[in-house]
Amino acid sequence: MSKKSTAPAGCPCGGPSLATCCGxxxxxxxxxxxxxxxxxxxxxxxxxxxxxxxxxxxxxxTRPTEPIMSDDEKLQWLGLEVKSALRLRQRKADDADPDRDVVEFVARFKINGRAQRLHEVSNFVREPAAGGDPRWFYVDGSFPE
Incomplete structure (x- = not known):
């Protein structure tokens, strides 16, 4: 007889739980x-x-004006691996802009049952939002070969 776990599931990004991570x-x-x-x-x-x-x-x-998701798309996300955060490498660099950062990651997914991977180097900027508090925003990304 199998025993079901009562522990909360981890965060989809790989963190310990959604409530203490991305939630x-x-x-x-x-x-x-x-x-x-x-x-x-x-x-x-x-x-x-x-x-x-x-x-x-x-x-x-750079925000799209058209919908970015479709209910018709059979997409299943499988996992995330952060390759690097540029600021970690530049922490001691004098000319590093504290309001810009780059994060490289690989996200695995299945679309219509076929396994895929998205390898992206994403650009982020931190600036004041509507409430005036500075916050990070995704700007764009590139896809290394």
Whole structure:
């Protein structure tokens, strides 16, 4: 006889639990303190099909005007691996801009049953939001070969 676990599931981004990881950012009770935290919460929002959060965390200069998700798409997110956060490498650099950061990650997913991977180097900027508090925004990304 199998025994079901009663422990809360981990956060989709790989953290210990949604409630202590990305959940507070997505529900608006906390602001992601770093570009990496924002990137992880955006991955979690993709898993949850939470398009409003994704659009709210997308920089206005590059935010799509068309829907970014489709109910018809058979997409299943499988996991996230953060390769690097640029600021960690530049921490001692004198000319590093504290309001810009880059995060490299690989997200695995299945679309229509076929395994895929998204390898992206994402650009983030921190600037005041509607409430005046500075917060991180996703700007754009590139896909290394």
């Amino acid at each position: 507070p950012y997505i529900d608006g009770t906390a602001i992601p303190p770093s570009a990496e935290a924002l990137m992880r919460s955006r991955y979690t929002a993709y898993v949850q099909h939470n398009e409003p959060y994704l659009l709210a965390t997308w920089h206005a200069s």
